[in-house]
Amino acid sequence: MLSRTAAELYWLSRYLERAENTARMLDVAWNLSLIPFSVTARDELSAPLIISGSMERYLETHGTLQVHNVLHFFTFDQDNPGSIYNSLRIARENAHAVRGKITSEMWEGINTTWIELQEMSSAGLLSIGVSSFFDWVKQRSHLFRGAAYGTIMRNDAFRFLRIGTFIERADNTARILGVRQQADTASDSSAVQFYRWNALLRSVGAFEAYREIYSDSISFDNIAELLILRAEMPRSLRSCVEMLCELLPTIEGNAGINAKRQAAVLFARMRYGDIDHIMNVGVQEYLEDFLRRINELADTLRQDYLEVL
Amino acid sequence: MFPCTPPGTGIYDEMLLQDGSVREHYAAYWKWLNQRPLEEMERKRREAELLFHRVGITFAVYGESRGTERLIPFDSLPRIIPAQEWSALEEGIRQRVLALNMFLHDIYHDQRIIREGRLPAEQVFGNAHYQPCMQDVNLPNDIYAQISGVDLIRDDSGNWFVLEDNLRTPSGVSYMIENRRMMMRLFPELFSTNPVAPVDHYPSLLLETLQQGSFVSHPNVVLLTPGRYNSAYFEHAFLAQQMGIELVEGADLFVKDGHVFMRTTAGPQRVDVIYRRIDDDYLDPLAFRQDSALGVPGLLSVYREGNVAIANAVGTGVADDKSIYPYVPDMIRFYLDEEPILHNVPTWQCRNPKELDHVLHHLPDLVVKEVHGAGGYGMLVGPASTAEQIAQFRERLKARPDNYIAQPTLSLSTCPIFTAAGIAPRHIDLRPFVLSGRDIRMVPGGLTRVAMQQGSLVVNSSQGGGTKDTWVLEEPSC
Structure with a gap:
């Protein structure tokens, strides 16, 4: 496969995954901002800005944290490179460039998403309904993934799409967990605690999974285990890395030896990792190390496959 | 009767006679149409538009903001050509394209036509599209224009004329195919009652033609596009996918050790045939425009060595230029010793x-x-x-x-299109596509372009022109 094509498929799915993650994160922030805890409301509004690293850019334009400004910033703001609007735009542009390599159902899916997004953008978030817009984003992402699963051949195109998804997802889960655990302070009342953890779980779609696996009340140790080490949890760091480890060796040709090794080393650390050890090291340190490694892997992927000179 | 604006006086209409009756080859279609309410055709029009948008059959318009995409208006009333008429046209087109390829071979080799005084030398050597670097370069089958489009029009008596030849990178064939697919989707019943000659096999003919243009057996063929902001990008992607070949940009290719390679995830891979959809000027910054970011440095020297084939060949523009056009009938006499079947305007x-x-x-x-x-x-x-x-x-x-x-100013023939008030005549032309490899091959018909504005004679899509499905009817229907 052409390196450029592989890169476009990879970024197509990374940006689509990013749009979905942004929608999840904002949906939770929006819901919690409606709950009358003054402490949490502010935290919930700033969390997405911190996680995406765009607090400075936001404050430059808007000055203060206002719920509708934050929502606009992450949805239809064309000047924010991290807005859902721009993520979907770039995803669709990449799809356009490789439309010959994806199935017509995948292309029509993402092209329709783009056409509808433009209509929604001119209608405005409030007239659509905040939560229904986020639901729509998630559904469009599911639809594309479903169309991909159901229609595309199991070739390198499929693999690079999947690799993009898991790199982006691992990065996202690690960031959310990192920012959320910093907000954990002993002074919080148990009710506030509950909503905080609840928000974290729901923003990675893991609330139901948590309830099923852990019967006791919500604790940070359990959440960390669930989102870092659990193999059953599709958004856990381990699941993402495991998929990368499976996918890389199946790419045609003998390139990418460095990427394969880095992925395998990272997976071994998680496969045989242990939550007590992580708690001893410190979750913050562990996540920083993970982020460094996953981004190093992304860099190596770029050099080995996507920008071959 | 279906509401209908009659054709203008002194204009040849493809469907209607001046007295309002329909031509014989439209009889079956006309009968079918008159059983349809106007609203249904309007609904089908909207359905087609939605489908074209969803599939993304669009083109970019130069001069508008980067990446602006528009639909080419599609009209669902077919332009019908009886098979007999088509076979006469086809014979004329083949003759013309054959002579044009012989002309190109001649001017890049012996220049007989100039030495024998049939064509002024300055018309060739002073032409901006003449490429001296092609002198004495030998090409497979001596073919320069593997893909040509010949634009045809009809005057007020219905006589056919060649308006121009397109021997560089003629576009529009994807619309020919997509228009047919759209018609079959919208009106499947029409195809069971009308014996319409198929066009869907064009991409496989094109691939065979490109393969025949290579010196190696089982060549690796790629399609070179200027990129996704080009006005015809849809067509480039469409053809690459239909042929199952890679769609590459200049940056995906490089020259090493006298060969062309593409960058892939599994390392460099050799390229044998480049179906290029970029102009000569941009092909190779070392040989032509130095500021070109679209091309491949060193490509021309590999090409001249015969280690890669380029379709169409470098330097074909000298033969489809409007200053050479008046000489084409004489070329046919000169190279083929035949009288031209199709006339020039x-x-x-x-x-x-x-x-x-x-x-x-x-x-x-x-x-x-x-x-x-x-x-x-x-x-x-x-x-x-x-x-x-x-x-x-x-x-x-x-x-x-x-x-x-x-x-x-030729009046150009008209063919009705659907409007909100019923059908009304609009001017049209026809671009059949011709594939030249070891032999010349065509699919029946071509692309019918329509000037969508009443009275307008400009059919180009860049000027708001639309398209129609073109039917070559195998036998008169009853």
Whole structure:
């Protein structure tokens, strides 16, 4: 496969995954901002800005944290490179460039998403309904993934799409967990605690999974285990890395030896990792190390496959 | 009866006669149409538009903001050509393309046509599209234009004329195929009652033609596009996918050790045939325009060594130029010793003072075109222009007469399209596509382009023109 094509498929799915993650994160922030805890409301509004690293850019334009400004910033703001609007735009542009390599159902899916997004953008978030817009984003992402699963051949195109998804997802889960655990302070009342953890779980779609696996009340140790080490949890760091480890060796040709090794080393650390050890090291340190490694892997992927000179 | 605006007087209409009756080859379609309510056709029109948008069959418009995409208007009333008429046309087109390829081979080798005084030397050597680097380069099957498009029109008596030849990178064939698919999706019942010759196998014929243009067996064929912001990008992606070949940009290719390679996830892979959809000027920054970011440095030297094939060949533009056009009938006589089957539109060459004089005196009645122009840009349609526009054009013409040719304003035939008030006539042309490899192959019909504005004669998509499905009917229907 052409390196450029592989890169476009990879970024197509990374940006689509990013749009979905942004929608999840904002949906939770929006819901919690409606709950009358003054402490949490502010935290919930700033969390997405911190996680995406765009607090400075936001404050430059808007000055203060206002719920509708934050929502606009992450949805239809064309000047924010991290807005859902721009993520979907770039995803669709990449799809356009490789439309010959994806199935017509995948292309029509993402092209329709783009056409509808433009209509929604001119209608405005409030007239659509905040939560229904986020639901729509998630559904469009599911639809594309479903169309991909159901229609595309199991070739390198499929693999690079999947690799993009898991790199982006691992990065996202690690960031959310990192920012959320910093907000954990002993002074919080148990009710506030509950909503905080609840928000974290729901923003990675893991609330139901948590309830099923852990019967006791919500604790940070359990959440960390669930989102870092659990193999059953599709958004856990381990699941993402495991998929990368499976996918890389199946790419045609003998390139990418460095990427394969880095992925395998990272997976071994998680496969045989242990939550007590992580708690001893410190979750913050562990996540920083993970982020460094996953981004190093992304860099190596770029050099080995996507920008071959 | 289906609401219907009659054709204009003195204009040949493909479907309707002046007395309002329909031509024989439209009888079955007309009968079918009259059983349809107007609302249904309007609904189908909207359905088609939605489908085209969803599938993304769009084109980019130059001069509008980067990446602006528009739909080419599609009209679902087919343009029908009886099979008998088509076979005469096809014979004429094959003859013409054969002679043009022989002409290209000649001027890049022995230049017989010039030495024997049949064509002024400066018309070739002074032409901006003449490529001296092609002298004595031998190509497989001696074919220069593997893919050509011949634009045809009909005058008020229904006589066919060649308006121009397209031997560089003719586009539009994807619309020919997609229009047929759309018609079969919208009106499947029409195809069970009308024996319409199929066109869907064009991509496989194209691939075979490209493979035949290589010196190696089982060549690796790629399609080279300027990229996704090009106006015809949809077509590039469509054809690459239909042929199952890689769609590459200049940056995906590189030259090493006398061969062309593409960058892949599994390392460099050799390329044998490049179906390029970029102009000569941009192919190789080392040989042509240095500022070109679209091309591949060193490509031309590999090509001249015969280690890669390029379709169409470098330097074909010299044969489809409007200043060469008047000589094509004579080329047919010269190379084939045959009389041309298809006629040229009478053409005045403004480079000749006498002809320029005639043109300047009759500007309001003529169409004046730049010799190197394309896409309907930079032309004057005398009868449709204001006195002021004509005066402005007169000055440009006088300043650079050799840059222009003039032709009588042919009325162009019309074919009805669907409008909100029923069907109404619009002017059309026809672009059949011709594939030249070891032999010449065509699919029946081609792309019918429509000037969607009432009375307009400009069918180019860049100027708001639309398209229709083109049917070659195997036998008269009853």
